[in-house]
Amino acid sequence: MKRIPVMEIFGPTVQGEGMVIGQKTMFVRTGGCDYSCSWCDSAFTWDGSLKATLRTADEIIAKLEEIGGERFSHVSISGGNPALHKGIGELVDKLHDKGIRVALETQGSLWQDWFLKIDDLTISPKPPSSQMKTDFTKLDQIIERLDTKQMSLKVVVFNDEDFRYAEYVHERYPHVPFFLQVGNEDTVTGDNDLLIRTLLDRYEWLIAKATDSTIMNDAKILPQLHTLVWGNKRGV
């Protein structure tokens, strides 16, 4: 059994974003990332501020069952970049054996064969404002191997340049379901009323950009629901 570095396990709660938005789910957040996005809202997974615990698939499932009981049939794996960890394949198999569906999000910088087993796979390449650079040759190879019925592309947008990047990504992979997501510019504030107002204003701005763009006719434009409800609080 390959062990997986785990930062936190929590739920049941709702999936706040992307292709299964609203889904009742448990969360497993893995540690480690090959990126260091300027606005990362999960920097504690890779910046050394918190330590991950190495766990086997069985240990992760035991923990999920301990806190979720009979109250879940869906698990979301996030990070960091879960694609760093070979052991996730075994975790997915064991969850499937129990009739549990699995969603996973990764930025599309690395391939794992277990991508093919994920029920709801979100590939979220990072726009210019992240200060990261997308390797499109790599991304082409990844997307080519996936079934578009089980996956989607999601781009977080902070500004006009990010929006143009999102248009480029959507046009490069026109057959892949495409999601635009509002960026959260303040991942530390505790002033939830201000945060909500800002995020809804940014959402309105993003809707206006997308409704103006003929390239985005078939896009879905979404906020992060968990941030609207719980602000920057973790583990909910």
Place this chain on the structure above:
Amino acid sequence: MKRIPVMEIFGPTVQGEGMVIGQKTMFVRTGGCDYSCSWCDSAFTWDGSLKATLRTADEIIAKLEEIGGERFSHVSISGGNPALHKGIGELVDKLHDKGIRVALETQGSLWQDWFLKIDDLTISPKPPSSQMKTDFTKLDQIIERLDTKQMSLKVVVFNDEDFRYAEYVHERYPHVPFFLQVGNEDTVTGDNDLLIRTLLDRYEWLIAKATDSTIMNDAKILPQLHTLVWGNKRGV
């Protein structure tokens, strides 16, 4: 050509709720309803306060193209209850001929053969707080004839009794994708900050109900995004 009573045509904007939440779309709202829900947020479609205009499918499409230009590939038909109108079948065919996908919402009180053509069909039976009574024999007949890949059930929840009704509906049709939606108790207020706060609190309450319920393990729990962004304003 059968004419359709139309209350308003607007867009492009986002679909704020349900199975295609976030989708960039145009809206066509039809007039008339066989229900009169206590909390109806579209009462102007049936209470006589506004008059519908009878339009042919071609006239509706001309209007969509006039205001949407090249900026749409998806149309949402809502009401009122659009299932009152035979003429929608022709409208859907003509939209499909142009490569435009069609979503439609109805409460499930009436059948139309054109239901089978809708790309994203939401059946939204009304809970006890609406003061309406669901005819489950009728609903059984409707759901039996539909392909579950193109449809979903959605129940708006205002209180505990509504939630039990939602559990009953989900258990009666376990194979149908199921959505819980936060009810909007104040469809007239212009105080958007208060409305947002109330709706997010109610959403948090509904999430807690759903995460506690083993019956809701595979549900999606969603707010109305357009109400969070634009309050009770119409035509956005």
